[in-house]
Amino acid sequence: MERNLHAYSLIKTLLVLIALATAACHREVALPPLPLSNITLTDKFFDVWPTSPTRAFVVGDRGKVLLTEDGGRHFKRIDIGTQLGVFGIQMADDQNGYLCGQDGLVMRTRDGGKSWERLNSRTNLFIFGLSFPDALHGFFVGDRALVLSTTNGGESFTKRQLQRLFPPELSDYALPYEEPVLYSASFLDVDHGWVVGELGRIWATENGGKSWDEQQQPLVAQWKRPLGPGDDARFADFILPTLFSVSFRDQKHGAACGLEGWVVQTDDGGKTWQFAHQSDKPGAAPDTLVPGAPQIPARDPLFSIDLFAGDQGITTGLTGTVLRLQPNGAWAHDPSVPAIPFPLSQVRFFDAQHGWIVGYGTILYTEDGGKTWRQCQG
Structure with a gap:
């Protein structure tokens, strides 16, 4: 005891x-407190803009703007003073840049992205895309067929709706086709540009937006989906799939992608457009699918496309889909990109070797032309 x-x-x-x-x-x-990661699985990154082989801005949900200067090994967050979603960004040169987003958000930097000021866009509509051929001239596109243009670096804007005007006898029937959303713009210079959007809209201008021409008509005959019971034959060219992104490498060669996983491309400045075929892997024969015919399983929507380096092109989509342009003109699934089952919102290359892909919780970087990709951890 x-x-x-x-x-x-x-x-x-x-x-x-x-x-x-x-x-x-x-x-x-x-x-010490645990460091907060700049990149999390809950992030939604919508756009990326590289300004050098290793320097790039990434933007996304809740006003998030990140900057890397070492090829994505480290990021720092830039406070832009808003929690609104940022859908697009472009640096026109080393010092001048613009971004756009939710609720009419348009902002400008004049110091290389260190600080951003909000501009009066004169709208509360969502602005999804922008294109600036130089620091003064730019175009923004968005909801309800919105096009904003500026010739003085955002000091003032001209606002218009870029849509087809229907004759009075069709006005009642045309209501479902009015004010289509515009998602993307690609301007090569102050005069030549293209805009794409909902219902397969493709618009082009050769005079800086003073006048616009529709270009999607050649695709209508290629789209073999029959009209449904509620479709009106007078609006047959409005049954094309929505286009989310457009990219031109020069005044003749361009491509766009969109809702049903199709890429359309042109070799004559948009006078004619063709649906492009796809391959399961590089080197494989192109498929024989008919545009508009039922596809089982359905293809992933494609959200972004970038033509770069003279003859290269990449497009990205919903469940980590990445397609690469092949020498035969087909687009093949790219096995070099890590298998990521998340939406990939944007792809942009600075040059032939250095490029970025961003998406939901994802930032990828390549420095060898896309042969290998590194997943950035922030």
Whole structure:
């Protein structure tokens, strides 16, 4: 019995000493807070704009703007003073840049992205895309067929709706086709540009937006989906799939992509457009699918496309889909990109070797022309 009491006393003493030692450790060692990651799985990144081989801006939901200067090894967050979603960004040169987003958000930087000022866009509509051929001339596109243009670096804007005007006898029937959303713009210079959007709209201008021409008509004959019971034959060219992104490498060669996983391309400045075929892998024969015919399984929507380096092109989509332009004109699934089952919102290359892909919780970087990709951790 005495031995048990002695053992109990010894254990109690040891426990007291451990408690005191632990308390002493807590008093003397201040544990630093865990660092907050700039890239999380809950992030939604919508656009990226590289300004050098290793420097790029990334923008996304809740006003998030990130900057890397070392090829994505480290990022720093830039406070732009708003929690609104940022859908697009472009630096027109080293110092001047613009971004756009939710609720009519348009902002400008004049110091290389260190600080941003909000401009009066004169709208509360969502603005999804922008294109600036130089620091003064730019175009923004968005909801309800919105086009904003500026010739003075955002000091003032001209606002219009870029849509077809229907004759009075069709006005009642045309309501479902009015004010289509415009998602993307690509301007090569202050005069020549293209805009794409909902219902397969493709618009082009050769005079800086003073006048616009529709270009999607050649696609209508290629789209073999029959009209449904509620479709009106007078609006047959409004059954084309929505286009989310457009990219031109020069005044003749351009491509766009969109809702049903199709890429359309032109070799004559948009006078004619063709649906492009796809391949399962590089080097494989192009498929023989008919545009508009039922596809089982359905293709992923494609959200972005970038033509770069003279003859290269990449498009990205919903569940990590990445297609690469092949020498035969087909687009093949690219096995070099890590398998990521998340939406990939944007792809942009700075030059033939250095490029970025961003999406939901994802930032990827390549420095070898897309042969390998590194997932950035922030």
